[in-house]
Amino acid sequence: MAVVEACGISKRFGGIVALDDVSIVVEQGEAVGLVGPNGAGKTALFDCLNGVRHCDSGEVRFEGRLINRLPVYERARLGIGRTFQRLELFAGMSPREHLMVAERVHRADGRLWKDLIGRGRARATVARVEELLVELGLEEVADDPIETLSQGHGRLVELGRALVQDPLLLLLDEPASGLDTRETAAFATILLEVRARRTTAMLLVEHDLDLVRRVVERIYVLDFGKLIASGRVDEVLAEPVVRRAYLGDVT
Amino acid sequence: MKEDGGRPSAVTASSVAASSVAAPPALELRGVSAAYGRFRALFGVSLSVPVGSVTALVGPNGAGKSTIARVATGLVPLTKGRIFLAGGDVTGLPTWRLVRLGVAHAPEGRSVFATLDVEDNLRLTFMRAFGRKGIGEALAHAFERFPRLADRRRQLAGTLSGGEQRMLALARVLTVPPKLLVVDELSLGLAPRVVDDVYRALREIRDAGTSLLVIEQQLPRALELAEQLVVLRKGQVVEAGPVDKLSDLARELLPRPPENS
Amino acid sequence: MTQFLSYAIPGLPYGCVFALMAVGLVLTYQTSGVFNLAYGAQAYASALIFYVCVNAGWPSWAAFLVAVVVVAPLLGLAMDRFLYRFIRSAPVLVKLVSALGMLIAIPSALQLIFGNQQRLAPPSLWLPPSSVYFHVAGDAINGTELSTVVVTLAVVLLASLMSHFTQIGLRMRAMAESPRMVQLAGINSELVGIAIWVLSSFLAGLAGVLLAPLFADLQALNFTDLLVAAIAAAALGSLTSLPLAFWGGIGLGVVQELLGGYLPSGSVLSSGLRPALPFAVLIVLLLTLPGLRERWFHDDPLAGCDPPPPPMATTIGGHGLEGFLRAGSWTVLAVFFVSCLTWVPGNWTFTLTQGLAYSIVFLSIVLLTGMSGQISLCQASFAGIGAFTCAQLATHFGVSVLVGIVAGGAVAALVGVVVALPALRLGGLALALATLAFGLLADNVGFQFAWSGNGDTGVSIPRPQIGSLNFTSGKAFFVLAFVALVVCSVVVLAIRKGTTGRELAAMRGSELAAASIGTNLVKLKITVFAVAAALAGVGGALYGSLQGTVSPDDFNSLLSLVFMVVVVTTGVYTVEGAIQAGMAYVILYQVLDYLPSQWRNLFPILFGLGAITYALHPEGVVEWQRRRVIELVVDRRKHREAVG
């Protein structure tokens, strides 16, 4: 069954049409790419999927359920995880704390009364969190304040924060920008492992096409808010419209 | 409101004297250390950017590349060492003085004024360089280079998409060819086609005499353009020299593209 | 129609007064990012100097030159050099608190210099107030009114033109976001920064001198009250549009006069509604205007050039230092407790008990601001709600005072939920302004009824007494307050350590990301507001019971601002911070009591200085000093290891 199905999504900002009748489907455990020129509406589509913005028209279905009007946090609890193009980290917290808070929210034991009687008290370590920290290669910086980390590490922390919640759908908005070639390769390995588990579907926005080719099975291409192509990666990237709009004319 | 007639022609008398011997590098750092509070970022870095050429600064995340860019433009104070611009000592000068001496810096990420619209963002930079008369032409030039921005000229810069903001930041520095251009995370977040355009623009201004210090994660692209390479690691220079004469050690340290399997 | 006009026309000069202030506020906010709550105080400064000069026999042009053209810009220059230049790209809270510090310090400093005798009939600047110039729809327009309208129009026009059509205007607007980026455009940002504050201060001074004759006497409070109307007008322009702020001011002035005209005079409606109008308008605007939220948050793209905030002192020590510190604070606590019960004289026990009650109120600020990043400027009002609830229950319903204290907390929590509703949509500055308006509304209306605060008379609260347990003596009440403080501290600590605390920290870091991991921000904010209000309510009720009688003046909204400044300067991130702030507050007060009376003004001035240390060290004075000591110890230890 499709994890997420968006039908005819449109979104305008004043006079600008950011999304124009866009429909996409992501199946369970599938890795799908979303590419397009700058300002094509990729981030806007993510915003509509996870509820940061509400689309003007169209339907978003998650596992068959209509979620158009649900707020961000409810969609997150249903299983939509996300990373942000401009890093959104918790200032003053360490990478470990980032993962811990996500893990606790996921287990939903954040009742105030539990805190008051001392039941909600955080354990110092959680196996799943430690595991992920190692997997992401963050164990060395796990206790540094986030402000002192590089952007690449910030991206990894965002990924970990989303992964620790075992989302059904993971929205990745340019997760490898700011990573160098070697870090990107390691990043790809992690994404491939996630894909191999087949429990988390991914929608990947990325301008680094090597990464896209390695990780995803098929892609969608957006331009000026419209879906202009979709299908197998190599075929789509070879299409003239895509080359013109996105890759530049390599004659 | 034009201020002291555009860019000055020479830095100081001493730099003029020096240039008669051999052209001094456009930018030179000598033994520069820098820190953010108690957190030390650079340890005695020395490097130079020869006039009219492109130097690429590479190294893993957190190596201090951005710090070098910031130190070179006075945004972060140094704790030790000296900085020379075309042979003149500019250590400790505030950023705006350096900019008037012909340095331009495009910082990493979203470096735009979010609450000003696109045109005002450009105006702010261009007005000083071109005055009231030249500004129309400069704007036209910028919009020609990045047509995407032309459609958005009245939009608040904060609501632009990530890549559009990046274009705006680059439009500011590419339209007024400076003497020395420092670009951080050059192609970050830009679509492949735009990256091509930007590299073409960089070549143009290099040929017009601008010296460049470029920080770029996409190494193959950087190597196409750069003549010198400086490899940085943990706040220290491990290797510096012409691109084609790099030692094996440096190659080892350089991030490699993944073997496509 | 003529009746309408005859009510509306007199509103115009008042509207212009609001508009003049509003335009100054917007201009300052737009260019410096500081929502300058001290604007009224600055206006007062010039008005006062003008008054003093004219009364010394100077011609009014000379007095004007000194007060507005020389002193006001100098004041702006001084504020920029000593305070605002350090916080140009600081977060909303830091900027707001700095302005609060100035709001409290400036009038006191002036009184220290010029004395605080009553100053009747402030002189007018330009056209004599007695002569009538012409009539509009039957209204006589006198000199003051005419000059206000003319100057306002001129200022608004010039300011709008400057802001939007000149280079300096563009540069000033850019400054609010990032001085470093301005420098990258080759512009000397320090000069622009100075220009901003000099101009803003000049406009404030001009407004002050113009407005003074509208009041019967010259008082700082008058100017501060005006500010709310000005804020409401500014909010109409989303705090960024000069023309809208202007029309907002005019509209507010006219509507206020119309209400006065049409409502039956002497009714509760007219006496309650008219003064409440600006607050009500402000709250409604904050709640409904969509444009307000998005613009208020923008951070410096070059913030990465600043050093990261220093780590908490306790985390850098390692090697037993932490345990040593903890043992130290436990010892201090024990010594304090025992001393108060044994040798400390009665009046000091009383003072320290007050400190305990204040500490509980301050805990609410730690929870709300330090832990959750929400700015509330009405915590004193919540304390008042707690106290008055307790008083009314005890005197009219015979409820036991201890139960009353708890009930006070509960009622405050309920009100807190209502106030939290705006917090759901707003954040940062908007929330601060909404709570400020709520506090002023409570002052002027809510607490004036016999069933609440009973106006100036106040209400009485006995000391609690249950069966054989009797808390009427000073020492017994001290024990009660101490226990209450311990309980409240434990609650706050438990929240901090638990999941809620982590979610709060996450929310403070990034609301967007917190929501995206499944945090229900709405619930979280309501919860934290309610708990904070309850803490303040309990503290207030305890304070009331200690005092015996309390009146609305004990909980006025100026006090909320003072509380905020005191807590953030001492340390807003820790429970200890709240307690230290509470104690420092009452002890300082008591010490100043021994000084000659004019030196009392030193107290508020100290807060102003506190705001400056806060600007430099947002972690708070105590934490900052402690870190310095620990760093010294650690460095020396490292040095010794290196040598040996």
Ligand SMILES: Nc1ncnc2c1ncn2[C@@H]1O[C@H](COP(=O)(O)OP(=O)(O)OP(=O)(O)O)[C@@H](O)[C@H]1O
């Ligand atoms: N609040 C807004 N007001 C006006 N226009 C907006 C707003 N937000 C986004 N836009 C516009 O909508 C378009 C789509 O933006 P979006 O961020 O989705 O692009 P994107 O595909 O993610 O691009 P990039 O690759 O650069 O990140 C852009 O042209 C942008 O300028």
Ligand SMILES: [Mg+2]
């Ligand atoms: Mg995007």
